[in-house]
Amino acid sequence: MSAAIAPKRSLLARAADDRMVVAVALALVATAAVVAGGGLSGYRVNTIGQLACFALLALALDLIWGYAGILSLGHGLFFAIGGYVVGMHLLERSVAETGVTPDIVQFMGWKALPGWWGPLESFPVALLAAMGVSFAVAFVFGWASFRSRVSGVYFAIITQALVYVAMLLMFRNDTGFGGNNGMTGFQVVFGVPIQDPAVTKGLALASVLVLLAALVACRLLMIGRFGRLLVATRDDEVRLRSLGYETLRLKLKVWCLSAVLAALAGLLYVPQVGIINPRVLSPELSIEIAVWCAIGGRGRLAGAIIGAVLVNAVKFALSASLPELWPFVLAALVVVVALIFPNGLLDLGKWKPTLLSRSRALEARDATP
Amino acid sequence: MRMGRRLGLLLLALAAAWHSPALAHDRAQIATQACSGAAGLSEAAATLTAGASSATPEDAAWAATLTGALLDKTIRCGARASTIESPSGFIDAATLAKAAPADGSAPVLSLKNRPLVETARAAATLFAGATAGERAAALRALERRAASLPPELFETAAAREPDAGLKEQILGVGQSALLNSSDVAKRIAAIERIAAQPSRRAETQIAALKSDPAYAKEPVFAAAVDAGLASIDRWLRVSSVANTLYNGLSFASILFMAAVGLAIIFGLMGVINLAQGEFIMLGAYVAYAVQETLRAVAPGLLDWYLILAIPVVFLAIAAVGVALEATLVRRLYTRPLMTLLATWAVSLLIVNLVRVGVGTQNLQFVTPSWLAGGKLLVGDFIVTWNRLFAIVFAGVTLVATWAVLKRTPLGLNIRAVTQNRAMAGCIGVPTRRVDMMAFGLGSGLAGLAGLALCPIYNVNPQMGSNFVIDSFMVVVLGGVGTLAGTVVAALGVGQINVLIEPLYGAVAAKVIVLLMIVGFLQWRPEGLYAVKGRRK
Numbered sequence: 012m013s014a015a016i017a018p019k020r021s022l023l024a025r026a027a028d029d030r031m032v033v034a035v036a037l038a039l040v041a042t043a044a045v046v047a048g049g050g051l052s053g054y055r056v057n058t059i060g061q062l063a064c065f066a067l068l069a070l071a072l073d074l075i076w077g078y079a080g081i082l083s084l085g086h087g088l089f090f091a092i093g094g095y096v097v098g099m100h101l102l103e104r105s106v107a108e109t110g111v112t113p114d115i116v117q118f119m120g121w122k123a124l125p126g127w128w129g130p131l132e133s134f135p136v137a138l139l140a141a142m143g144v145s146f147a148v149a150f151v152f153g154w155a156s157f158r159s160r161v162s163g164v165y166f167a168i169i170t171q172a173l174v175y176v177a178m179l180l181m182f183r184n185d186t187g188f189g190g191n192n193g194m195t196g197f198q199v200v201f202g203v204p205i206q207d208p209a210v211t212k213g214l215a216l217a218s219v220l221v222l223l224a225a226l227v228a229c230r231l232l233m234i235g236r237f238g239r240l241l242v243a244t245r246d247d248e249v250r251l252r253s254l255g256y257e258t259l260r261l262k263l264k265v266w267c268l269s270a271v272l273a274a275l276a277g278l279l280y281v282p283q284v285g286i287i288n289p290r291v292l293s294p295e296l297s298i299e300i301a302v303w304c305a306i307g308g309r310g311r312l313a314g315a316i317i318g319a320v321l322v323n324a325v326k327f328a329l330s331a332s333l334p335e336l337w338p339f340v341l342a343a344l345v346v347v348v349a350l351i352f353p354n355g356l357l358d359l360g361k362w363k364p365t366l367l368s369r370s371r372a373l374e375a376r377d378a379t380p
Numbered sequence: 381m382r383m384g385r386r387l388g389l390l391l392l393a394l395a396a397a398w399h400s401p402a403l404a405h406d407r408a409q410i411a412t413q414a415c416s417g418a419a420g421l422s423e424a425a426a427t428l429t430a431g432a433s434s435a436t437p438e439d440a441a442w443a444a445t446l447t448g449a450l451l452d453k454t455i456r457c458g459a460r461a462s463t464i465e466s467p468s469g470f471i472d473a474a475t476l477a478k479a480a481p482a483d484g485s486a487p488v489l490s491l492k493n494r495p496l497v498e499t500a501r502a503a504a505t506l507f508a509g510a511t512a513g514e515r516a517a518a519l520r521a522l523e524r525r526a527a528s529l530p531p532e533l534f535e536t537a538a539a540r541e542p543d544a545g546l547k548e549q550i551l552g553v554g555q556s557a558l559l560n561s562s563d564v565a566k567r568i569a570a571i572e573r574i575a576a577q578p579s580r581r582a583e584t585q586i587a588a589l590k591s592d593p594a595y596a597k598e599p600v601f602a603a604a605v606d607a608g609l610a611s612i613d614r615w616l617r618v619s620s621v622a623n624t625l626y627n628g629l630s631f632a633s634i635l636f637m638a639a640v641g642l643a644i645i646f647g648l649m650g651v652i653n654l655a656q657g658e659f660i661m662l663g664a665y666v667a668y669a670v671q672e673t674l675r676a677v678a679p680g681l682l683d684w685y686l687i688l689a690i691p692v693v694f695l696a697i698a699a700v701g702v703a704l705e706a707t708l709v710r711r712l713y714t715r716p717l718m719t720l721l722a723t724w725a726v727s728l729l730i731v732n733l734v735r736v737g738v739g740t741q742n743l744q745f746v747t748p749s750w751l752a753g754g755k756l757l758v759g760d761f762i763v764t765w766n767r768l769f770a771i772v773f774a775g776v777t778l779v780a781t782w783a784v785l786k787r788t789p790l791g792l793n794i795r796a797v798t799q800n801r802a803m804a805g806c807i808g809v810p811t812r813r814v815d816m817m818a819f820g821l822g823s824g825l826a827g828l829a830g831l832a833l834c835p836i837y838n839v840n841p842q843m844g845s846n847f848v849i850d851s852f853m854v855v856v857l858g859g860v861g862t863l864a865g866t867v868v869a870a871l872g873v874g875q876i877n878v879l880i881e882p883l884y885g886a887v888a889a890k891v892i893v894l895l896m897i898v899g900f901l902q903w904r905p906e907g908l909y910a911v912k913g914r915r916k
Contacts, residue, residue, distance in 0.1 A: 158902065164652050172849050172894050298724050302724075350722075353715070
C-alpha cells in the first residue's frame with residue numbers, strides 16, 4: 012500500500028497539494044475580507060454573493076460529474092428546492108413581522124399563506140426542510156436510477172427530463188407555489204428590512220463563507236478514502252464491483268451530498284435576488300451548470316468555482332450591454348473548451364498553440380467520463 | 381293586442397294552408413296582400429311558404445319571382461296593380477305579363493318579416509330553381525328553420541329533385557321538419573333517422589323533444605326519444621375515444637420521426653444529439669423557404685410545396701448533420717457527456733442564429749387545398765387531412781428507414797458497427813464514414829419531422845425544445861438498435877400523453893410519463909427492445 016511507503020502526512024497538508032484549490036480558497040478569504048470591509052457598492056456586493064451561490068452550485072455538480080463521472084443535467088431542481096423553501100420561509104417571516112399581505116396571497120386567490128408553511132417561519136426548520144427535501148428527492152431518484160444501473164448519457168437525459176417536468180409542474184398555479192409568478196415581495200431577512208445594505212452584505216458574506224467551507228470540506232472528503240473510491244467508480248465501476256465494493260451506495264452518497272449542496276446554494280441565492288420562480292427549473296439553466304464545470308475544469312473542485320465565476324461574470328457584464336451576444340459567446344466557449352481544452356481552462360497552462368497538428372490535443376484525464 | 385290578433389291570424393293561415401294541400405296559389409290576392417303593409421306581407425310570405433309543396437311549377441316560379449322582387453326592392457306597389465321591374469321590362473306582379481310600370485314604391489321589409497320572405501323565396505326556389513346549385517343554396521337557407529317548416533315541403537321537394545346527392549340532403553334536412561309532424565309514426569321514424577347520424581347537434585335536437593307534450597303522453601314516442609338519445613350518446617363516446625386515439629397517433633408520428641434519428645445515432649455512437657430539436661425546427665424553416673421560393677418562381681406548384689420540400693429538407697438537414705459530425709461530434713466520440721454539452725451549444729447557436737436572421741415570429745404557412753378540412757367519420761370524429769398527412773408521412777418514413785437499415789449496404793454497415801464497432805472495423809467497415817452517414821440520416825429524419833409539423837404546429841425558433849425531451853423519453857423507453865422499439869415507445873408515449881391529458885391536464889401527463897419511464901427502467905434498464913449483449 013502506498014501509505015506504507017510514503018511518509019505519513021497530515022490530511023490538511025495533503026489537501027494543500029492542489030495549488031489551485033489553495034489559491035481559490037485564499038481568494039475566497041480575501042473576497043470575504045473585502046466584502047466585510049465595506050468598501051464596495053451594494054451592487055458589487057450583491058454580484059459577489061450571487062456568483063458565490065453559482066460557484067457553490069457548480070461545486071456540487073463537480074462532486075458527481077468530476078469525481079463520480081455521473082453527469083446530472085437536472086441540478087437546477089435541487090437549487091430550486093432550496094430556493095422555494097427559503098422563499099416560503101421569507102414570506103412567513105415577512106407576514107409575521109410586518110403584517111403586510113404578500114402579493115402571492117392575492118394572485119393565488121388565498122386568504123392567507125397555507126397553514127402547512129407555518130413551521131418554516133423558523134430558519135432552522137427551513138434549513139432542515141431544504142436539505143431534507145432535496146436529500147429525499149435525490150435519494151429516491153438516485154436509488155431508482157443507480158439500482159437499475161442507469162448511467163452516462165441515459166442518466167443525463169433522464170435528469171434533464173426530471174427538471175423539465177418539475178418546471179412544467181411549478182408553472183401551474185394549482186401546484187400551489189405561485190405558478191408562473193413564483194414568490195417575491197420579501198420584506199425582512201432575519202428581522203432586518205431587505206433594503207438595508209447590511210442584509211446584502213451579510214448574505215454575500217455568508218455565501219462566500221459557505222462556499223469556502225464547502226470547498227475545504229469537499230477537498231478533505233475527496234482526498235480521503237471516499238474520494239478515491241469515487242474516482243475508481245468513475246474509471247472502472249465493474250472492476251470495483253468485482254472487488255466487492257457496493258458502488259450503488261458510493262454513488263448514492265455522493266449524489267445526495269451534491270443535491271444538498273445545490274439546495275444550500277439555492278437557499279442562499281433567493282434572498283439575494285428577491286425572487287424565486289419556475290425559470291430556475293428550465294433545462295437550459297441546468298445544462299449551463301454543467302457548462303460552468305466543463306469550462307472551469309472537472310474533478311478538481313477549484314475548476315468548477317473558477318468556471319462558474321468566470322462564465323457568470325461575463326454573462327453579467329454582457330447582459331447589461333449586449334444581451335443578444337451572450338448566447339453566441341456561451342456557445343463558442345463550450346465548443347472551444349470541448350474541442351481544445353478537454354479538462355477546461357485548467358489546461359490553459361499546459362496548452363501549446365499548435366492548433367492544427369493532430370498530436371496537440373490535450374488528452375482527457377478520463378477516457379470514459 | 382292588435383299584434384297578438386295578427387299573429388293568431390297568421391298561424392291560422394299557416395294551419396289552413398297545411399291542411400289544404402291541393403290548393404293552387406291565389407296569385408292576385410297574395411300579390412295584393414304583399415303590398416298591404418307589414419302584417420299583410422308576413423301573411424303573404426307565410427302563405428307562400430305553406431303552399432310551396434302543393435304549388436304547380438308555374439306557381440312556384442312566380443312565387444320565387446315575387447319574393448325575389450320583394451327582397452331586391454324591384455317591386456312597385458301601385459294603387460290597383462303592382463309591377464316588377466325585370467331585365468326585360470316591367471311585368472305585372474300577379475300574372476307576370478308585360479305591363480305599364482305602377483307608380484308606387486317597394487314595401488319596407490322589417491327585421492321581423494324579412495326572414496319570412498327569405499324563407500318563402502327559399503321554399504319556392506327549392507322547387508323552381510333552375511340549377512342544382514340554386515336549389516342547394518335554397519336548402520341551406522331553409523336548413524336553419526327546418527324545424528318550423530311543414531314536413532311535406534321537403535318530402536315533395538325530394539320526390540321531385542332530379543339530383544341524387546341533393547335529394548339525400550333534402551331528405552336529411554326534412555328529418556328535422558318531420559320531428560314536428562302531427563303523425564307520431566313519422567316523428568318516430570325521423571328520430572330514428574336523425575339518431576343514425578350522431579352528432580352534438582342531433583343530440584340537442586332530440587333532447588329538446590323531452591319537453592314535448594307527446595313525450596309524457598305517448599309511451600312509444602318517449603321510448604323512441606330515449607332510444608335515440610342512448611344511441612347518439614354511445615356513438616359520441618365512441619367518436620371521442622376515436623378522436624383521442626387519432627390525436628395520440630399523430631403526436632406519436634411526430635415523436636417517432638424526431639426520435640428515430642436519435643435512436644440510430646445513440647445506438648451507433650453512444651451519443652445523444654441535444655440539437656435534434658433544433659434540426660426539427662430547421663426542417664420546418666427549410667420547408668418554409670421552399671414554399672416561398674415556389675411562390676416566387678412557380679406559383680402553380682405552391683399547392684404541392686410540402687411534397688416538393690421533402691427531398692430538399694432531408695438533404696439540407698442531413699448536410700447540417702454531417703457537418704456537425706465532421707467538425708464536432710467525431711472529435712468527442714470517447715467523451716459522450718461532453719458531446720451532450722457541445723451539441724447543446726450548437727442548438728443554442730442555431731436557435732439564436734435563426735432568431736437574429738429570420739425573427740422570432742411564427743412563420744405563416746399556406747395550407748394546401750388537399751390538406752384543408754377532413755372527413756367526418758362517426759359522431760364528431762373528423763379525420764383531419766393535416767394530421768393524417770403526418771401519420772401517413774411517418775408511416776412512409778418508417779418503411780423507408782427500415783428499408784435503408786435492412787436492404788442497403790449503408791444499413792448493413794450501420795448495423796454492424798452498432799453491434800460491434802471494433803470487429804466491424806477489423807473486417808474493413810469504414811466506421812468513421814458510417815458514423816458520418818448515420819448522423820446525416822438521423823438529422824435528415826429530424827428535418828422531415830419538422831416538415832410534417834408545418835401544417836399542424838406553430839413554427840418558430842423555440843419549437844424544437846418542446847419536442848426534444850419527449851424524444852429522449854422515446855429513446856430511453858424504446859432502447860436502441862431496433863426500429864420496433866422506437867415505434868412502440870413513440871406510440872406508447874404519444875398515446876399516454878394524449879390519454880392522460882383530458883383527465884388530469886398536460887403537465888400531469890408529462891409527470892406520469894416520466895415516472896412510468898423511471899419505473900420501467902427498474903424492470904428493463906436497456907429499454908424495450910435491447911440488443912442482446914453484455915450488460916455494462
